[in-house]
Amino acid sequence: MTQPMPLKECIDIYQSEDVFEHVAYEKLPQIFAYVHTVLKPGGLFRMSVPDYRFDVYRDRSVKDGDRFVFDPVGGGKYENGVVTGGGHLWFPTYESVTALVVASPFSKWEVLEGYDPDGNAIIKPVDESYGRVLRTSYRDPRVAGRPRPLSMVIDLWK
Known part of the structure; x- marks a missing residue:
């Protein structure tokens, strides 16, 4: 993920689900720029990361005051x-993810699932003809009894 491949404008769709939270935040702007480079004009970058406003992630995580420092189920030590x-x-939230998007070369984007800065759920249709997302409000068994977003799902268009 952090090393570029010798590609340019050759990919229609680039999908990443539950990957970028494992990459240092400061490396992500360069990765977003690279994804933009490899996409064909009109190409789609679909990104999904855990949303730390989701109650299960929020409640299980270790915090220093209001700041998340570790998710014991997210791997590692x-x-x-x-x-x-x-x-x-x-620990992705609307603010941290949209800051990356706004700073990226992508000019058209839409949050399909997640929580806005006030904690309100965003649930829009995810067109799975572009790629299936497993951790959604309608598919993940952890929210089957009370459907709600557990991930931020964002489509970014070149």
Whole structure:
């Protein structure tokens, strides 16, 4: 993910589900720019990351005050104030994800699922002809009894 491939404008759809939270946040702008480069004009980048306003993620995570520091189910270990071993390195929310999107070369984007800054659920249809997303309000068994977003699902168009 962090190393570019020698490709340019050759991919129609680039989908990432539950990957970017394992990459250092400061590396993501360069990755978004690279994804933009490999997409054909009109191509789609569909991104899905856990939304830490989802009650299950929020409640199970270790916090320092209001700041998330470790998700014990997200993999890895938390030792000496650092996440190691492939765990979640940052804890996505609407603000952190849309900041990446706004700073990216993508000019057209839409949040399909997640929580807005006030904690209100966003649930819009996810056109799965572009790619199936497993962790959605209508598919994930963890929310079957009370459907609600558990991930931020965003479509970004080149």
